[in-house]
Amino acid sequence: MRAAAGDDGPEVDGKPIGRRTILGLIALAGAGVVGGKAVQDGLSKVLAPIELRDPTGLTGLIPNGNSFRFYSVTGAVPTKNAQTYRLAIDGMVTNTASYTLADLQAMPQTKLVRDFQCVTGWYVPQVHWSGVRLSTLLDRAAPTPGARAVRFRSFDGTYTESLSLEQARLDDVIVALQMLDGPITHNHGGPVRMYVAPMYGYKSTKWLSGIELTAKVEQGYWEDRGYPVDAFLDPARGHGA
Numbered sequence: 001m002r003a004a005a006g007d008d009g010p011e012v013d014g015k016p017i018g019r020r021t022i023l024g025l026i027a028l029a030g031a032g033v034v035g036g037k038a039v040q041d042g043l044s045k046v047l048a049p050i051e052l053r054d055p056t057g058l059t060g061l062i063p064n065g066n067s068f069r070f071y072s073v074t075g076a077v078p079t080k081n082a083q084t085y086r087l088a089i090d091g092m093v094t095n096t097a098s099y100t101l102a103d104l105q106a107m108p109q110t111k112l113v114r115d116f117q118c119v120t121g122w123y124v125p126q127v128h129w130s131g132v133r134l135s136t137l138l139d140r141a142a143p144t145p146g147a148r149a150v151r152f153r154s155f156d157g158t159y160t161e162s163l164s165l166e167q168a169r170l171d172d173v174i175v176a177l178q179m180l181d182g183p184i185t186h187n188h189g190g191p192v193r194m195y196v197a198p199m200y201g202y203k204s205t206k207w208l209s210g211i212e213l214t215a216k217v218e219q220g221y222w223e224d225r226g227y228p229v230d231a232f233l234d235p236a237r238g239h240g241a
C-alpha cells in the first residue's frame with residue numbers, strides 16, 4: 001500500500017469508500033473468501049483508511065502481505081504541510097528551536113534501509129527512509145548538564161514516546177522526512193515522523209511536533225499500557241541501555 005501524498009481520508013483513487021463496502025470486504029476476508037494476490041492488494045488499499053482506528057492491529061489478521069498498517073491512537077489527526085509544520089526543540093536545552101520543513105530539508109540527510117517491525121508481529125522488509133539524524137538536532141540544541149532523555153510529542157495531541165539521551169544519539173535514529181522513497185504521507189505520520197531504526201515501531205512517533213529534553217526517561221503512550229520501555233529489536237542491546 002502506497003498512499004498518495006496528502007492522503008487524509010477514506011478514499012480509493014479519489015473516490016470515497018462506502019462504509020458498507022468496507023464492512024463487506026472485512027466479512028469476505030474473515031470468511032476466507034479473499035485469496036488471490038490481486039484481490040489482497042486491492043483489499044489492503046481499501047482497508048488502509050479504517051486501520052487508522054485500529055490501535056491494536058486486529059485488522060492485521062486479514063491477509064495483506066508484508067505491508068504497513070496505518071496506526072493512530074486517536075481519531076482525526078490534523079494535516080500539516082510545508083507552510084504549517086513546525087518542530088519544536090525545548091526543555092533542558094541551551095538553544096530552543098522551532099524548525100520548518102524547509103529548515104529540516106536543508107540539513108544533511110541520512111538514508112537507512114531496514115525491516116520495519118511492529119511489536120504485534122507484522123513487519124515490512126527493507127523499507128527506505130531518509131531524514132536528519134536526531135543527534136544533529138541535539139548538538140544544535142546543546143542539552144544542559146542535567147538532561148538525560150528526550151521525550152517526543154505528536155500533533156495528534158496524544159501520543160508520546162521517550163529515549164535515553166544515549167539512545168537518541170545513535171546514528172540510526174532519524175527525524176524522518178522521507179519513507180518508501182517519497183515524502184511521508186499523512187497516514188504514515190507526515191510530513192515529519194521519528195524513525196528509531198534499532199527498535200520496535202512504537203518508538204517511531206508519527207506526526208512529530210516536539211522533542212523535549214528531560215531529566216529522565218518518561219513512559220510513553222503504549223508503555224503506560226504495558227509495552228516495555230526497552231524496545232530494542234536485538235535483545236542483546238537492551239540490557240543497560
Ligand SMILES: Nc1nc2c(c(=O)[nH]1)N[C@H]1C(S)=C(S)[C@@H](COP(=O)(O)O)O[C@H]1N2
Binds near residue numbers: 069070074118187
Ligand atoms: N502518533 C503516533 N505514532 C505512532 C503510533 C500511533 O498510533 N500514533 N503507532 C506506533 C506503532 S505501534 C507503530 S508499529 C508505527 C506504525 O507506523 P505506520 O502507521 O506508519 O505503519 O507507528 C508508531 N508511531
Ligand SMILES: [Mo]
Binds near residue numbers: 117118119120201202
Ligand atoms: Mo506497533
